[in-house]
Amino acid sequence: GEDVEQSLFLSVREGDSSVINCTYTDSSSTYLYWYKQEPGAGLQLLTYIFSNMDMKQDQRLTVLLNKKDKHLSLRIADTQTGDSAIYFCAERPPGTYKYIFGTGTRLKVLA
Amino acid sequence: NAGVTQTPKFQVLKTGQSMTLQCAQDMNHNSMYWYRQDPGMGLRLIYYSASEGTTDKGEVPNGYNVSRLNKREFSLRLESAAPSQTSVYFCASSHTSGTRTGANVLTFGAGSRLTVL
Numbered sequence: 286g287e288d289v290e291q292s293l294f295l296s297v298r299e300g301d302s303s304v305i306n307c308t309y310t311d312s313s314s315t316y317l318y319w320y321k322q323e324p325g326a327g328l329q330l331l332t333y334i335f336s337n338m339d340m341k342q343d344q345r346l347t348v349l350l351n352k353k354d355k356h357l358s359l360r361i362a363d364t365q366t367g368d369s370a371i372y373f374c375a376e377r378p379p380g381t382y383k384y385i386f387g388t389g390t391r392l393k394v395l396a
Numbered sequence: 397n398a399g400v401t402q403t404p405k406f407q408v409l410k411t412g413q414s415m416t417l418q419c420a421q422d423m424n425h426n427s428m429y430w431y432r433q434d435p436g437m438g439l440r441l442i443y444y445s446a447s448e449g450t451t452d453k454g455e456v457p458n459g460y461n462v463s464r465l466n467k468r469e470f471s472l473r474l475e476s477a478a479p480s481q482t483s484v485y486f487c488a489s490s491h492t493s494g495t496r497t498g499a500n501v502l503t504f505g506a507g508s509r510l511t512v513l
Binding site: 289293316318320325326327328329330333335373377382383384386387388389 | 400427429431436437438439440441444446452486488499500501502503504505506507
């Protein structure tokens with residue numbers, strides 16, 4: 286069955302890079318998403334990647350995909366205190382409505 | 397643009413009471429969703445509506461009913477609230493569903509925090 290796993294917590298110092306990891310199990314081609322949730326707010330899309338891609342970069346964000354290991358990572362360069370939030374990994378196989386979310390990783394940025 | 401609007405933001409109920417969570421989107425999206433978020437469990441799908449006039453059960457539908465009133469609105473009803481339904485509820489929408497092409501990203505509302513005593 287499909288499952289998405291993430292570690293629950295990550296703590297980094299301001300200015301360092303953050304790397305948030307995610308593993309998924311769906312064996313078919315799939316869309317993979319990163320969402321950010323700030324306190325008291327809904328989820329906002331950060332970026333997404335299709336499983337035929339290896340990497341996607343958008344300003345401070347870099348997504349890396351290892352298809353063989355079904356491992357997805359989100360790297361945030363020059364992490365700021367405003368990046369403190371919960372980050373959710375999700376996948377959606379094409380042809381389905383079913384978005385499968387991980388438990389979320391709470392990122393804490395220390396000044 | 398308002399995006400996805402949920403009401404109420406906060407609600408406290410007693411066990412056995414009923415209530416309806418309202419959701420509306422102004423993006424002309426076809427598909428709408430209700431999720432619940434619980435600590436350590438991520439988001440779990442309660443119900444889904446692929447298009448106006450259709451609804452389908454998600455992962456945790458028991459104790460809930462939904463109505464897709466029109467293309468804009470999708471409500472979630474708790475007929476007899478239980479403490480296990482204490483959670484944060486999110487409504488979301490996307491342009492289409494079940495497509496083989498396109499990222500079809502979800503747009504979320506700000507959430508409704510429900511406490512059942």
